[in-house]
Amino acid sequence: MKKKLLIAICAAFVVLMFGIALGSVYIPPGDILSVITHSVFGAALPEGFRAATVSIVWNLRIPRALLAFIAGGALSVSGAVMQSVLRNPLASSYTIGVSSGASLGACIVILYGVTLPLIGAFTLPFMGFAFGLGTILLAIAFAARMDRGMENNTIILAGMVFSLFVNAVTTLMTALTREHMQRLIFWQMGSFSMMGWSAVLILAPVALAGALLVTHYNRELDMMTFGEEQAKSMGVNLKRVKWVLLVTAAMLTGSTIAFAGVIGFVDLVAPHIVRRLFGSSHRLVIPMSAVFGGAFMVICDLAARTLIPPNELPVGAVTALIGAPFFAYIYFKRAKA
């Protein structure tokens, strides 16, 4: 098991390195290390080192690859939590409305050109986050009101009702103002371009805190997969734990969507693959989902920007294009054996 873990983490580093090295210009790993030591520790660059390389690596490639890694990790952790808490292999933050809410928030910003004071350029991500989280909270609060025990099916159904309603509002708003449709659709497809360090510095602490909090609840997650009654009978304070976990998962997805747009599939697939490889214990599933989902997203982003140059494909579509066959391979190969 320890060997497997080590291999996974090393593989993630290699993938991250590839994500930085490859692109319109290939940059050898040695040069990448030079740039990192130069920028972080102020070490001198080798003679004849091109300034453009420093700029490409430090200002474009590294933040982009890191952002993709963090986003993939956060989405996967969120997916693992949703699947276990709601005891449904198809559940995710998207099922219970986070993307619909975030899209509505983005729609309002794009259509009406809203700019919030203090955060300025971050109005779009902030509104995406706030609306995404808001929709989920409303759905959960509604479910809790309808059904005091907060049964899983109630939550999923409530989430879908809210999600469809909010989607309809967004569709109406876009239909009435077609000139902005393109920008909105592009945002919804997801991308890591032009984000830079500021996005990394905001998203990283949020994602790390969320993942650590979820890891803290690893035993409760394990027990909840056996059903709520059994978890409760073993002493889990079900209602509170469920609230904390659902909100944390929604926050992880919401903040990722805010910066990268709606990227699907990874949150669904990464936890399943990790469970196949490492077993179901959440003490491993949560951190490994983060590592695996992160590496997977770096590969998808790499594909998105290098497959059909100079065009950049929407990363949201690439995740499913690469992920679906990979998922089918892993899942059904093991099922047969």
Place this chain on the structure above:
Amino acid sequence: MNGKARAFKNFYCAAEGRHMLSVNNVSAGYNGSDVIKGVSFDLDRGENLSIIGPNGCGKTTLLRTIANMLPFKGEITLGGKSTRKMKHREIAVKIALLSQITGIYFSYSVYDTVMMGRYLHVKDRLLGLPSDEDKKNVMRCLEAVDLVAEKDRDITKLSGGQLQRVFLARTLAQEPDIILLDEPTNHLDLRYQIELVEYLKQWASNGSRAVIGVLHDINLALRLSGNLMIIKDGCVRAHGRSSDIMTGGLLEETYDVDVAGYMRESLKRWEGVN
């Protein structure tokens, strides 16, 4: 503790009004309508109770209410203390519920599954890493249900009988005072049904524990305990020693079928079997 000392202790606790478990005029149900209505009974240490009754009479609801899964009217006390004044974990550390097996969607090893029973005992609050004592306890529980050799197996690959023993071990790992059985013998073959009941009887016989069993099979229920409660339509129809309360008439009225006649007829069929 020998029989005399136990009897004295029970007398002492009863005299103080401190039964191990006391259910007073409890009503509970779902969506505002009561499924059990005004149920009352006391249970002392070392005493088991079998609950029988037709489908939908409220047996499971009663167990779920005692295990603090449902809101209720009335009062339930544990050792004289009202459960309303206790946190859920304080109740869960005393009462464990063993239900029938439901779908298993995620694969865990037998060992990890039993370790989940240690939830309230594990001292490491940050990651929940088990101590040596927890590990020893889990191994003892696995030994008790004869699953040590299977400890690394995936629970999704076990047979129904093995799986039920895993859950029994997990329940034992909780170290509760009271085990509630909610028809745990469904889908088990005869041998495991008998083994489960015999094991729990032995478990409860140390004088400080008790088992409350809801069992479909009346014979199995009587095997668990001579202390019988018959429930119909959410109300207690009879409660006491089975030899005192059980009559053909009462069972027929409860189940709307001639139970005693059926049992006699079954018995006749066995007369010629060697």
